Amino acid sequence: MDHHDPSTWDAEFAARVRATREVVSALHAELPRWGLIVWTAGNVSQRVKGPAADGSQDLLVIKPSGVSYDELTPETMVVCDLDGRLVEGEGSPSSDTAAHAYVYSHMPEVGGVVHTHSTYATAWAARGEEIPCVLTMMGDEFGGPVPVGPFALIGDDSIGRGIVDTLRESRSPAVLMRNHGPFTIGKDARAAVKAAAMVEEVARTVHIAKQLGEPIPIPQDKIDSLYNRYQFVYGQHEGDGAPEGEN
Ligand SMILES: [Zn+2]
DSSP states (O other): OOTTOGGGOOHHHHHHHHHHHHHHHHHHTHHHHTTOOSTTOEEEEEEEOOSSTTSTTOEEEEOBTTOOGGGOOTTTOEEEETTSOEEEOSSOBOTTHHHHHHHHHHOTTOOEEEEEOOHHHHHHHHHTOOBOOOSHHHHHHHSSOBOEEOOOOBTBSHHHHHHHHHHHTOSOSEEEETTTEEEEEESSHHHHHHHHHHHHHHHHHHHHHHHSSOOOOOOHHHHHHHHHIIIIIGGGGTTTSOOTTOO
Protein backbone atom coordinates (compact mmCIF):
# COMPACT_ATOMS: atom_id res chain seq x y z
CA MET A 1 0.00 0.00 0.00
CA ASP A 2 1.31 3.43 -0.94
CA HIS A 3 -0.29 5.95 1.39
CA HIS A 4 0.24 8.64 -1.27
CA ASP A 5 -1.90 6.74 -3.80
CA PRO A 6 -5.57 6.25 -2.80
CA SER A 7 -6.02 3.60 -5.52
CA THR A 8 -3.68 1.29 -3.56
CA TRP A 9 -5.42 1.69 -0.18
CA ASP A 10 -6.92 -1.44 1.30
CA ALA A 11 -10.59 -1.37 2.34
CA GLU A 12 -9.78 -0.90 6.01
CA PHE A 13 -7.57 2.15 5.45
CA ALA A 14 -9.98 3.68 2.92
CA ALA A 15 -12.79 3.29 5.47
CA ARG A 16 -10.64 4.97 8.12
CA VAL A 17 -10.00 7.94 5.81
CA ARG A 18 -13.70 8.14 5.00
CA ALA A 19 -14.69 8.10 8.69
CA THR A 20 -12.11 10.80 9.45
CA ARG A 21 -13.52 12.98 6.64
CA GLU A 22 -16.92 12.76 8.34
CA VAL A 23 -15.56 13.60 11.79
CA VAL A 24 -13.50 16.56 10.59
CA SER A 25 -16.32 17.95 8.46
CA ALA A 26 -18.80 17.76 11.34
CA LEU A 27 -16.36 19.32 13.81
CA HIS A 28 -15.87 22.40 11.62
CA ALA A 29 -19.49 23.27 12.44
CA GLU A 30 -18.47 23.58 16.09
CA LEU A 31 -16.21 26.58 15.34
CA PRO A 32 -18.97 29.04 14.34
CA ARG A 33 -21.27 27.42 16.91
CA TRP A 34 -18.96 28.46 19.74
CA GLY A 35 -18.17 31.84 18.17
CA LEU A 36 -14.56 30.96 17.44
CA ILE A 37 -14.29 32.09 13.83
CA VAL A 38 -15.14 34.83 11.37
CA TRP A 39 -15.32 34.15 7.62
CA THR A 40 -13.12 31.09 6.85
CA ALA A 41 -10.31 31.79 9.34
CA GLY A 42 -10.20 28.57 11.33
CA ASN A 43 -9.55 24.91 10.73
CA VAL A 44 -9.75 21.48 12.29
CA SER A 45 -7.66 18.47 11.31
CA GLN A 46 -7.34 14.87 12.46
CA ARG A 47 -4.63 12.28 11.98
CA VAL A 48 -5.33 9.09 10.04
CA LYS A 49 -3.05 6.40 11.44
CA GLY A 50 -1.28 4.57 8.63
CA PRO A 51 -0.15 0.93 8.67
CA ALA A 52 3.48 1.80 9.53
CA ALA A 53 4.12 1.67 13.29
CA ASP A 54 6.58 4.57 13.06
CA GLY A 55 3.87 6.88 11.71
CA SER A 56 5.63 7.35 8.38
CA GLN A 57 2.43 6.50 6.47
CA ASP A 58 0.10 8.62 8.58
CA LEU A 59 -2.11 11.14 6.82
CA LEU A 60 -4.25 14.05 7.96
CA VAL A 61 -7.70 15.30 6.97
CA ILE A 62 -8.29 19.06 6.91
CA LYS A 63 -10.61 21.54 5.26
CA PRO A 64 -9.84 23.01 1.86
CA SER A 65 -8.68 26.61 1.66
CA GLY A 66 -11.23 29.41 1.46
CA VAL A 67 -14.43 27.33 1.49
CA SER A 68 -17.24 28.68 3.67
CA TYR A 69 -18.32 26.59 6.63
CA ASP A 70 -21.80 25.82 5.36
CA GLU A 71 -20.35 24.33 2.17
CA LEU A 72 -18.14 21.87 4.01
CA THR A 73 -19.03 18.20 3.59
CA PRO A 74 -17.06 14.98 4.12
CA GLU A 75 -16.43 14.94 0.34
CA THR A 76 -14.97 18.46 0.23
CA MET A 77 -12.38 17.71 2.96
CA VAL A 78 -8.85 17.13 1.70
CA VAL A 79 -6.34 14.45 2.70
CA CYS A 80 -2.63 15.33 2.97
CA ASP A 81 0.55 13.59 4.03
CA LEU A 82 2.56 14.78 7.02
CA ASP A 83 4.63 17.01 4.75
CA GLY A 84 1.41 18.85 3.88
CA ARG A 85 1.18 17.51 0.32
CA LEU A 86 -2.25 16.80 -1.13
CA VAL A 87 -3.02 13.07 -1.36
CA GLU A 88 -6.75 12.98 -2.01
CA GLY A 89 -9.38 15.64 -2.68
CA GLU A 90 -10.29 18.59 -4.84
CA GLY A 91 -8.99 22.08 -4.23
CA SER A 92 -6.02 23.26 -2.25
CA PRO A 93 -5.60 22.37 1.42
CA SER A 94 -5.99 25.06 4.06
CA SER A 95 -3.00 27.41 4.11
CA ASP A 96 -2.39 26.27 7.70
CA THR A 97 -1.88 22.64 6.63
CA ALA A 98 1.92 22.81 6.94
CA ALA A 99 1.62 23.84 10.58
CA HIS A 100 -0.84 21.02 11.34
CA ALA A 101 1.37 18.51 9.50
CA TYR A 102 4.46 19.61 11.42
CA VAL A 103 2.66 19.03 14.73
CA TYR A 104 1.58 15.50 13.72
CA SER A 105 5.01 14.54 12.50
CA HIS A 106 6.78 15.82 15.63
CA MET A 107 4.21 14.92 18.31
CA PRO A 108 3.15 11.30 17.68
CA GLU A 109 0.69 11.38 20.60
CA VAL A 110 -1.35 14.16 18.96
CA GLY A 111 -4.40 13.04 16.96
CA GLY A 112 -6.14 16.39 16.37
CA VAL A 113 -5.16 20.02 15.77
CA VAL A 114 -7.31 23.16 15.68
CA HIS A 115 -6.46 26.74 14.74
CA THR A 116 -8.69 29.79 15.12
CA HIS A 117 -8.38 33.55 15.53
CA SER A 118 -10.98 33.57 18.34
CA THR A 119 -11.24 37.11 19.69
CA TYR A 120 -10.16 36.99 23.32
CA ALA A 121 -7.43 34.37 22.92
CA THR A 122 -6.07 36.32 19.95
CA ALA A 123 -6.12 39.54 21.99
CA TRP A 124 -3.75 37.88 24.51
CA ALA A 125 -1.60 36.74 21.57
CA ALA A 126 -1.53 40.32 20.28
CA ARG A 127 0.02 41.41 23.59
CA GLY A 128 2.27 38.35 23.69
CA GLU A 129 1.00 37.69 27.20
CA GLU A 130 0.38 34.19 28.59
CA ILE A 131 -2.98 33.62 30.29
CA PRO A 132 -2.16 33.11 33.99
CA CYS A 133 -3.66 30.12 35.78
CA VAL A 134 -6.24 31.85 37.96
CA LEU A 135 -9.29 29.59 37.45
CA THR A 136 -9.81 26.02 38.61
CA MET A 137 -11.02 25.14 35.10
CA MET A 138 -7.61 26.24 33.85
CA GLY A 139 -5.93 23.90 36.30
CA ASP A 140 -8.23 21.13 35.04
CA GLU A 141 -7.86 21.71 31.32
CA PHE A 142 -4.47 23.39 30.89
CA GLY A 143 -2.52 22.34 33.98
CA GLY A 144 -1.08 25.86 34.28
CA PRO A 145 -0.93 29.05 32.24
CA VAL A 146 -1.69 29.07 28.52
CA PRO A 147 1.74 29.78 27.00
CA VAL A 148 2.73 32.14 24.22
CA GLY A 149 4.63 30.86 21.18
CA PRO A 150 7.03 32.84 18.99
CA PHE A 151 6.17 35.25 16.21
CA ALA A 152 6.22 33.26 12.97
CA LEU A 153 5.09 33.81 9.40
CA ILE A 154 3.35 31.36 7.13
CA GLY A 155 5.47 29.89 4.34
CA ASP A 156 7.96 27.58 6.03
CA ASP A 157 7.86 25.33 9.09
CA SER A 158 8.35 28.14 11.62
CA ILE A 159 4.71 28.16 12.81
CA GLY A 160 4.72 24.38 13.31
CA ARG A 161 8.10 24.50 15.02
CA GLY A 162 6.93 27.31 17.33
CA ILE A 163 3.82 25.34 18.31
CA VAL A 164 5.74 22.13 19.01
CA ASP A 165 8.62 23.82 20.88
CA THR A 166 6.16 25.70 23.13
CA LEU A 167 3.76 22.84 23.83
CA ARG A 168 6.57 20.39 24.64
CA GLU A 169 7.53 22.67 27.55
CA SER A 170 3.95 22.87 28.85
CA ARG A 171 1.01 20.72 29.98
CA SER A 172 -1.32 23.06 28.09
CA PRO A 173 -3.04 21.73 24.95
CA ALA A 174 -3.24 25.35 23.72
CA VAL A 175 -0.57 27.81 22.61
CA LEU A 176 -1.10 31.47 21.74
CA MET A 177 1.12 32.17 18.77
CA ARG A 178 2.37 35.73 19.18
CA ASN A 179 0.49 38.35 17.09
CA HIS A 180 -1.49 35.51 15.52
CA GLY A 181 -3.82 33.36 17.60
CA PRO A 182 -4.42 30.03 19.30
CA PHE A 183 -3.45 26.55 18.10
CA THR A 184 -4.74 23.61 20.13
CA ILE A 185 -4.00 19.90 20.18
CA GLY A 186 -5.73 16.79 21.49
CA LYS A 187 -5.81 13.01 21.32
CA ASP A 188 -8.29 13.50 18.47
CA ALA A 189 -9.90 16.42 16.64
CA ARG A 190 -12.82 16.57 19.07
CA ALA A 191 -10.45 17.07 22.03
CA ALA A 192 -8.59 19.80 20.12
CA VAL A 193 -11.90 21.57 19.34
CA LYS A 194 -12.81 21.40 23.02
CA ALA A 195 -9.44 22.98 23.89
CA ALA A 196 -10.09 25.73 21.31
CA ALA A 197 -13.44 26.52 22.92
CA MET A 198 -11.97 26.37 26.43
CA VAL A 199 -8.99 28.62 25.65
CA GLU A 200 -11.36 31.27 24.29
CA GLU A 201 -13.55 30.95 27.38
CA VAL A 202 -10.68 31.37 29.85
CA ALA A 203 -9.13 34.17 27.77
CA ARG A 204 -12.45 36.04 27.99
CA THR A 205 -13.00 35.41 31.70
CA VAL A 206 -9.47 36.34 32.78
CA HIS A 207 -9.59 39.43 30.57
CA ILE A 208 -12.79 40.54 32.30
CA ALA A 209 -11.33 39.76 35.74
CA LYS A 210 -8.33 41.97 34.97
CA GLN A 211 -10.55 44.96 34.25
CA LEU A 212 -11.32 45.41 37.95
CA GLY A 213 -8.15 44.21 39.60
CA GLU A 214 -5.47 41.58 39.67
CA PRO A 215 -6.69 37.97 39.43
CA ILE A 216 -5.42 35.74 42.25
CA PRO A 217 -2.92 33.07 41.14
CA ILE A 218 -3.60 29.45 42.16
CA PRO A 219 -0.65 27.88 44.03
CA GLN A 220 1.29 25.34 41.98
CA ASP A 221 0.48 22.37 44.25
CA LYS A 222 -3.24 23.12 43.89
CA ILE A 223 -2.86 23.40 40.10
CA ASP A 224 -1.14 20.01 40.13
CA SER A 225 -3.93 18.35 42.08
CA LEU A 226 -6.64 19.90 39.89
CA TYR A 227 -4.84 18.73 36.77
CA ASN A 228 -4.14 15.22 38.03
CA ARG A 229 -7.68 14.68 39.26
CA TYR A 230 -9.23 15.93 36.01
CA GLN A 231 -6.88 14.29 33.54
CA PHE A 232 -6.27 10.96 35.22
CA VAL A 233 -9.38 10.25 37.27
CA TYR A 234 -12.24 11.68 35.20
CA GLY A 235 -10.29 11.46 31.96
CA GLN A 236 -10.50 7.67 31.97
CA HIS A 237 -14.29 7.68 31.85
CA GLU A 238 -15.14 10.44 29.47
CA GLY A 239 -18.71 11.57 30.05
CA ASP A 240 -19.13 9.61 33.29
CA GLY A 241 -17.55 12.02 35.68
CA ALA A 242 -18.58 15.53 36.50
CA PRO A 243 -15.42 17.62 36.38
CA GLU A 244 -15.82 20.98 37.95
CA GLY A 245 -17.91 23.26 35.77
CA GLU A 246 -19.06 20.50 33.45
CA ASN A 247 -22.55 18.93 33.22
ZN1 LIG B 1 -4.14 31.94 11.53
